[in-house]
Amino acid sequence: MNQEQILKLVLDHYENPRNYGEISDADVIEEGGNPGCGDILKIYLNVDSDNNVRDVSFSADGCMLSQAGASILLEKIKGMKVSELNDLSAEYVTELLGKKMVSTRPQCARLGFNTLKKAISKFSQKENIANSNN
Ligand code: FES
Numbered sequence: 697m698n699q700e701q702i703l704k705l706v707l708d709h710y711e712n713p714r715n716y717g718e719i720s721d722a723d724v725i726e727e728g729g730n731p732g733c734g735d736i737l738k739i740y741l742n743v744d745s746d747n748n749v750r751d752v753s754f755s756a757d758g759c760m761l762s763q764a765g766a767s768i769l770l771e772k773i774k775g776m777k778v779s780e781l782n783d784l785s786a787e788y789v790t791e792l793l794g795k796k797m798v799s800t801r802p803q804c805a806r807l808g809f810n811t812l813k814k815a816i817s818k819f820s821q822k823e824n825i826a827n828s829n830n
Contacts, residue, residue: 702794709767710760715753715774716767722751724819728811730803735762737807739770739815747778752812759804761797766808768792773812781816784809 697705719740729736735758742751752774754766769792773781789809790798798805 697794699794699796702797705768706761706764706793706797709764713754713763713767715770716755717753718755719751719753724815724822726811726815726818728807728814730758730762730807733759733803735759735804735807737762737766737811739766739808739811741812741815741819743778743819749774749776749778749781754808754811758807759801761801761804762807765789765793765805766811769808769812778816778819781812782820784813786810 718738719742721742722740723743724739724741726739726741727736728739735756737754737756737758740751740753740755741749744750752770754770756763756766769789772792773784786806786809789806793805
């Protein structure tokens with residue numbers, strides 16, 4: 697995608713965020729924020745018995761790029777395996793949003809990703825505890 701297409705995509709996801717809102721029976725809720733700006737983003741995550749992301753959503757009070765970045769990301773990762781998400785690096789955000797967009801405001805671009813990673817690791821910890829109790 698060229699820069700103009702990426703800008704269009706970001707604007708579209710900001711104005712019409714996908715997977716926005718709470719999941720009332722979420723397995724995990726994780727909150728992330730960026731020090732300095734006070735923006736907050738929450739990720740809600742449900743995982744099925746095969747360890748695939750069954751449902752994921754976000755709610756946010758933040759800047760355009762943090763919200764659009766989360767919307768674009770969650771649309772892509774829905775249905776992925778927890779193990780695949782564990783393996784994803786921040787480079788994935790660059791794949792989705794392009795180098796230029798990410799380098800202008802990396803903290804904003806990665807807020808959704810960083811919060812998702814925390815949610816995934818919280819889920820994995822819960823799973824480990826549950827399995828060790830069985
Ligand atoms: Fe706070 Fe973008 S300005 S996340």
